[in-house]
Amino acid sequence: xxxxxxxxxxxxxxxxxxxxxxxxxxxxxxxxxxxxxxxxxxxxxxxxxxxxxxxxxxxxxxxxxxxxxxxxxxxxxxxxxxxxxxxxxxxxxxxxxxxxxxxxxxxxxxxxxxxxxxxxxxxxxxxxxxxxxxxxxxxxxxxxxxxxxxxxxxxxxxxxxxxxxxxxxxxxxxxxxxxxxxxxxxxxxxxxxxxxxxxxxxxxxxxxxxxxx
Numbered sequence: 001x002x003x004x005x006x007x008x009x010x011x012x013x014x015x016x017x018x019x020x021x022x023x024x025x026x027x028x029x030x031x032x033x034x035x036x037x038x039x040x041x042x043x044x045x046x047x048x049x050x051x052x053x054x055x056x057x058x059x060x061x062x063x064x065x066x067x068x069x070x071x072x073x074x075x076x077x078x079x080x081x082x083x084x085x086x087x088x089x090x091x092x093x094x095x096x097x098x099x100x101x102x103x104x105x106x107x108x109x110x111x112x113x114x115x116x117x118x119x120x121x122x123x124x125x126x127x128x129x130x131x132x133x134x135x136x137x138x139x140x141x142x143x144x145x146x147x148x149x150x151x152x153x154x155x156x157x158x159x160x161x162x163x164x165x166x167x168x169x170x171x172x173x174x175x176x177x178x179x180x181x182x183x184x185x186x187x188x189x190x191x192x193x194x195x196x197x198x199x200x201x202x203x204x205x206x207x208x209x210x211x212x213x
Contacts, residue, residue, distance in 0.1 A: 002151030004144040008159070011142040015160050019167040025051070025125050027198050029168050031092060032117055033175035041172035043118040049165035051125025056157040059135040080127055086203035088120050092196030135160070 003011075022030070025048055033041035139156050143149060 002147065003142075003155045004147065007142040007144055007152075008155070011139075011156055012159065012163070014138075014142075015163050016167075019163055022171070024198070024203075025121065026168060026171050028088065028092070028121060028124060029172045030175040031194075031196070032121075033172040034179050036113070036117070037179060038173065038176040040114055040117050041169075041176045043114045044121040045165060045168045045172050047118040047121025048125050048168040049161055051122040052164040053157070053161045054122075054126045055128060056135050056160055060139065060153045060157055082203045086200050088124065089196040089198070089200035089203060093193050093200070094196075 029041065029044045029048060032044050139153060142156065143152050
């Protein structure tokens with residue numbers, strides 16, 4: 001094993017604790033799964049996984065250090081990510097809710113919609129400079145100086161990505177299952193608008209956050 005078993009166990013425990021606290025990405029995953037069902041839920045989970053993989057890989061590759069050193073670059077990426085959160089929240093607020101009569105397993109979502117949900121989940125996860133900076137600060141706590149750095153970093157990146165996918169999948173498929181139970185347009189509309197509002201508020205909050213000094 002390229003990492004210390006003790007450090008790895010501590011990393012997994014800390015990652016699980018961090019991941020189970022819902023953030024903007026999980027809010028979007030839950031809301032879209034409630035509104036559109038399992039196929040869209042799967043697309044959003046894949047988007048979250050690839051977004052996590054990109055963000056964590058960039059952080060290990062040096063992007064985190066660059067963001068920490070460059071206030072202007074951090075600000076630019078922060079505002080892009082915040083604007084995208086607000087835009088996605090607005091789209092969710094305005095999106096119509098459809099509840100087909102057939103079972104969720106028989107519903108064929110339009111490929112364009114599924115691709116859009118995948119794209120949005122991926123970009124919301126990846127365009128988070130504070131997440132990249134956090135991972136730069138998070139991983140070194142579990143690095144064993146007696147072992148080579150690169151295999152340890154790669155192990156932590158892949159493990160965190162796998163845990164992120166599992167976490168998103170649990171939320172997404174639980175929400176998709178709840179969709180089959182609820183099946184009331186008014187409830188779904190409230191869920192979509194609540195999720196959209198939370199994403200817009202998260203975007204506004206992200207725009208006003210400051211880089212840790």
